[in-house]
Amino acid sequence: MKIKKVLKIIGIIIAVLIILVLIHTIRNYIIVTDLQSKISNYQDSKNYHIKSVANSNDGTTNTKIDYYRKDNKQAIFIERNTNGEIVKLSIYDNGERVDTFTETQESKTAKLNSGEMMPINIYNYLETDNKWQTFLGCINARIKTTNLNGKEFYTVKEFLSSTSLTSEGEEIYIDKETGLFFKSIESDIISERYYEFDKVEDSIFTEPDISEYTLNEID
Numbered sequence: 001m002k003i004k005k006v007l008k009i010i011g012i013i014i015a016v017l018i019i020l021v022l023i024h025t026i027r028n029y030i031i032v033t034d035l036q037s038k039i040s041n042y043q044d045s046k047n048y049h050i051k052s053v054a055n056s057n058d059g060t061t062n063t064k065i066d067y068y069r070k071d072n073k074q075a076i077f078i079e080r081n082t083n084g085e086i087v088k089l090s091i092y093d094n095g096e097r098v099d100t101f102t103e104t105q106e107s108k109t110a111k112l113n114s115g116e117m118m119p120i121n122i123y124n125y126l127e128t129d130n131k132w133q134t135f136l137g138c139i140n141a142r143i144k145t146t147n148l149n150g151k152e153f154y155t156v157k158e159f160l161s162s163t164s165l166t167s168e169g170e171e172i173y174i175d176k177e178t179g180l181f182f183k184s185i186e187s188d189i190i191s192e193r194y195y196e197f198d199k200v201e202d203s204i205f206t207e208p209d210i211s212e213y214t215l216n217e218i219d
Contacts, residue, residue: 021139028138031154032126036134039179042197043122046071049196050120057188067120070200071095074117092207093117101208110213122195125172125181127161137161145176152176153183 042048052065062081068074072095080087088103091114100114128134137160146155153173173183183192 025135025138028141028143029135031143032134032138032141032159033131035126035154035174035176035179036124036128037179038177039122039124039126042178042180042195043124045122045197047198047200048122049200050122051194052120052191053193054189054191057190065120068200068204069119070202070205073202073205074119075205076117076120090208091117092205094205099207101213108213109216110210111216112210123181124179125161125174126156126159126179133160146173148173148183 047070048068050065050067052063052067054063054065055061060083064079066077068076074091074093076089076091078089078091080089086105090101090103092099092101097113098115098117100111102109102111126137128137141159142157143154143159146153153175156172156174157170169187171185172181174180175182178195180195181193183190
């Protein structure tokens with residue numbers, strides 16, 4: 001009789017644990033699918049600006065990126081500050097060729113027709129191939145609501161995505177209203193992103209005066 005009681009208690013405990021895991025997973029699944037649906041409204045945009053800021057925890061490195069897209073035109077401006085040494089990179093893609101301009105404290109150089117430019121797309125950090133994969137990713141995920149400066153985000157850890165290779169312990173912040181990625185915290189880097197849609201004008205793609213730069217030949 002004692003063995004039966006013990007087995008019954010173990011069975012109840014297992015049943016309770018399964019129910020708790022299901023509740024946890026279903027809650028996460030509802031949140032993730034809702035965010036996936038919301039970000040889909042932005043992924044086909046052809047006119048947007050993404051500002052990205054990344055800082056190392058020790059304060060030695062700061063990287064700012066401004067990416068602009070309008071139809072088949074792209075421009076990206078990168079400023080990297082490492083221990084006070086600043087490097088600026090400006091890349092323009094007019095749909096036919098890509099020109100690159102580099103500025104340091106010592107020089108200003110340019111490369112014309114410098115090759116392809118990789119776009120910065122509206123990236124879904126919770127993307128999966130199908131609903132079953134989403135459900136499986138939600139089992140281990142830890143999702144909670146966080147308020148930053150009066151705005152609500154979901155913080156997500158340990159979500160298994162088919163496209164997002166997050167590092168162990170990385171925490172990402174997803175905007176509740178839009179599904180857009182806002183912030184990530186890794187072991188030594190904090191990154192944030194800001195977005196604008198349908199506000200990019202043609203003037204942003206005007207290249208600087210080439211006469212101010214030393215022209216580098218393409219290898």
